[in-house]
Amino acid sequence: MTLMNTYAQLPVAFETGEGPYLQDTQGVRYLDALCGLGVTSLGHAHPTVTAAIASQAGRLLHTSNLYNIPNARKLAKKLCELAGMDAAFFCNSGAEANEAAIKIARLYANQQKKDGGNIIVFEGSFHGRTMATLTATGSRKVQAGFEPLLSGFVRAPYDNLEAIRTIAANTGNIVAILVEPILGEGGIVIPQNNYLAGLRKICDKQNWLLMLDEVQTGNGRTGKFFAFQHEDILPDVLTTAKGLGNGLPIGACMARGQAASILQPGSHATTFGGNPIVCAAALAVLDCIEKDKLLARAELLGRRMLEGFEKNLKGCNQVRQIRGKGLMLAIELNTDCPNIVGQALNKGLLINVTQGNVVRLLPPFILKEAQADEIVATVSQLILEMA
Ligand SMILES: *Cc1c(COP(=O)(O)O)cnc(C)c1O
Numbered sequence: 001m002t003l004m005n006t007y008a009q010l011p012v013a014f015e016t017g018e019g020p021y022l023q024d025t026q027g028v029r030y031l032d033a034l035c036g037l038g039v040t041s042l043g044h045a046h047p048t049v050t051a052a053i054a055s056q057a058g059r060l061l062h063t064s065n066l067y068n069i070p071n072a073r074k075l076a077k078k079l080c081e082l083a084g085m086d087a088a089f090f091c092n093s094g095a096e097a098n099e100a101a102i103k104i105a106r107l108y109a110n111q112q113k114k115d116g117g118n119i120i121v122f123e124g125s126f127h128g129r130t131m132a133t134l135t136a137t138g139s140r141k142v143q144a145g146f147e148p149l150l151s152g153f154v155r156a157p158y159d160n161l162e163a164i165r166t167i168a169a170n171t172g173n174i175v176a177i178l179v180e181p182i183l184g185e186g187g188i189v190i191p192q193n194n195y196l197a198g199l200r201k202i203c204d205k206q207n208w209l210l211m212l213d214e215v216q217t218g219n220g221r222t223g224k225f226f227a228f229q230h231e232d233i234l235p236d237v238l239t240t241a242k243g244l245g246n247g248l249p250i251g252a253c254m255a256r257g258q259a260a261s262i263l264q265p266g267s268h269a270t271t272f273g274g275n276p277i278v279c280a281a282a283l284a285v286l287d288c289i290e291k292d293k294l295l296a297r298a299e300l301l302g303r304r305m306l307e308g309f310e311k312n313l314k315g316c317n318q319v320r321q322i323r324g325k326g327l328m329l330a331i332e333l334n335t336d337c338p339n340i341v342g343q344a345l346n347k348g349l350l351i352n353v354t355q356g357n358v359v360r361l362l363p364p365f366i367l368k369e370a371q372a373d374e375i376v377a378t379v380s381q382l383i384l385e386m387a
Contacts, residue, residue: 010341010342010345012024012345013025014030016044016045017032017040017043017044017045018043018044018045019043019044019045019046019364019366020032020033020043020044020363020364020366020367020371021044022044022350028348029348030345030348030349030350031348031349031350031371031374031375032044032350032363032364033349033350033351033361033362033363033375033379034350034351034352034360034361034362034363035243035362035363035364036247037216037242037352037362038184038216038221038242038243038328038362039242039243039245039246039247040243040246040247040364041219041220041221041243041246041285041294041327041362041364041365042246042285042288042289042294042364042365042366043364043365043366044247046246046284046288046366048284048287048288049246049281049284049285049288051284052280052281052283052284053248053277053280053281053284055280056071056276056277056280056281057277059276060276060277061275061276061277062272062275062276062277063275063276064271064275065269065270065271065273065274069274069275069276069279071274071276071279071280071283072090072274072275072276072279074279074283075088075090075274075279075282075283075286076088076090076274078283078286079244079252079254079282079286080254082225082226082286083225083226083238083254084234084256085234085238085254085255085256085260086254086255086256086257086260087254087255087256087260087261088252088253088254089252089253089254089263089268089273089274090250090251090252090273090274090278090279091250091251091252091253091270091273091274092249092250092251092270092272092273092278093128093241093249093251094127094128094213094215094216094239094240094241094242094251095127095128095129095130095133095251096128096130096241096251096270096273097215097239097240097241097251097252097253098127098128098132098133098136098178098213098215098239098253099128099130099132099133100239100253100263100268101178101211101213101237101239101253102119102132102133102136102178103263103267103268104209104211104237104253104255104259104262104263105117105119105175105176105178105209105211105237106152106175107262107263107267108175108176108209108258108259108262109175109176111262112175112207114173114175115172115173116152116173116174116175117152117173117175118152118153118154118171118173118174118175119136119152119153119154119174119175119176119177119178119211120153120154120155120156120164120167120174120176120177120178120179120208121136121137121138121153121154121155121156121177121178121179122138122155122156122157122158122179122180122183123138123155123156123157123158124138124139124158124183124186124187124189125137125138125139125158125178125179125180125183125186125213126138126139126142126180126183126184126185126186127178127180127213127215128215129142131146131149131150132150134146134149135149135150135153136153136178138155138158138186139185139186154167154171154174158179158183158186158189158191159189159191159192159195161195161198161199161202164177164199164202165202168202168205168206174206174208175208175209176203176208176209176210176211176236176237177199177202177203177208177209177210177211178211178213179196179199179210179211179212179213180212180213180214180216180217181196181212181214181217181222181226181227181228181230182216182217182222182227182325182328184215184216184217184328184354185216185354185355186354186355187330187332187354187355187358187360188323188324188328188329188330188354188358188360190323190324190325193231194231196210196212196228196231196233196235197231197232197233200233200234200235203236209236209237209259210233210235210236210237211235211236211237211238211239212226212227212228212235212237212238212239213239214226214227214228214238214239214240215239215240215241215242215251216242216328216362217328218238218240218241218242218243218244219240219242219243219244219285219289220243220289220294220295220298220326220365221242221243221298221326221327221328221362222298222302222325222326222327222328223295223296223298223299223302223325223326223327224295224326225289225295226238226240227325230325234256235256236255236256236257236258236259237253237254237255237256237259238253238254238255238256239251239252239253239254240252240254243285244282244285245278245281245282245285246281246284246285247281248277248278248281248282249278250274250278250279250281250282289365292366294365294366297365297366298326298327298365299326301327301363301365301367301369301372302324302325302326302327302328302329304369304372304373305324305327305329305361305363305372305375305376306322306323306324306329308372308373308376308377308380309322309329309331309376309379309380310322312376312377312380312384313331313380313383313384316383316384316387317334317387318333318334318335318383318384318386318387319331319332319333319334319383320332320333320334320357324361327361327362327363327364327365328361328362329360329361329362329363330358330359330360330361331358331359331379331383332357332358332359333357333358333359333383333386334357335357335386336356336357337353337356337357337359337383337386338353338356340353340359340382340383340386341353343382344378344379344382347378347382349374349375349378349379351375351379359379359383361375361379363375
């Protein structure tokens with residue numbers, strides 16, 4: 001009797017962590033340039049977050065949403081202020097945050113008596129592994145074998161405003177667009193400048209909801225608190241999760257204007273969502289990002305690492321493109337690189353590959369310059385050795 005075989009795992013287990021470092025059961029130390037998939041952005045065992053969790057754990061973990069939860073109200077206020085949104089619903093993961101967004105869109109369509117309540121979603125996108133979110137996801141690999149999928153999703157190419165205008169001109173049954181500001185699992189694909197502003201304009205004209213999936217790009221990862229803040233727009237619905245609790249499982253679906261009051265008692269709920277302990281962690285995370293000026297730090301470190309890669313890998317014929325925004329960085333290679341994660345592990349560095357040929361880095365915001373440089377040097381060397 002064991003775990004279900006859902007993960008192809010690397011042969012390593014970690015026992016402790018401190019800042020950007022993890023230590024395995026053999027006592028070997030690793031520099032963590034992945035943060036458990038963009039989660040532990042403040043590093044491991046962050047003293048402020050640890051203290052907030054410990055203090056809350058000693059008083060109260062959970063009461064359920066049958067009762068008022070002051071931590072959840074406090075967090076909703078803080079997060080909505082940072083996002084320019086009106087209201088938040090807390091859940092336990094990115095997929096659940098997107099489920100809430102999808103349910104808001106469907107209810108909104110039914111209230112408006114819109115036909116169909118279809119949601120435009122994108123090729124190459126990733127929104128989670130529940131039935132609705134895997135249907136929304138633009139990857140056949142994620143969907144294969146789970147048919148029948150849900151109806152009510154319309155697929156469009158990413159970073160192509162003309163395609164959305166064409167859908168608008170030809171279909172009357174759309175209620176919302178669900179989109180990542182940068183494709184994360186899809187390979188750190190950064191759209192043209194003002195792509196979101198273009199989508200915003202179409203949504204305004206068509207009376208569609210613009211729903212942004214910032215599960216990966218949110219909470220400071222790209223150098224702004226949310227990635228849409230690089231452009232002068234606001235979404236109607238906004239989801240986030242990964243970095244919000246620095247390792248405690250919390251997701252959030254926020255909304256603004258009309259969309260903020262669509263869910264009412266009885267229409268959506270979760271037992272654990274927004275409980276005192278996860279909210280205490282998230283409040284501490286937001287506090288640290290603000291007090292330690294980590295948005296500016298992510299932006300600065302990101303630029304430094306991007307420039308480092310550009311310098312080290314200049315003219316390398318293995319490299320198709322180097323790209324990044326804040327501390328969301330990728331080196332797309334010309335061929336698949338199935339061995340590079342293991343080779344990095346052997347050098348004491350944790351990295352990730354997505355789409356087979358995209359080396360993905362999601363390092364913590366608390367890196368020292370020398371640690372950022374070490375990541376760049378090690379990854380560059382591994383890529384150069386492939387050539
Ligand atoms: C990881 C991710 C999700 C899914 O989050 P889970 O917490 O794994 O359910 C959804 N959307 C995006 C953009 C993600 O990166």
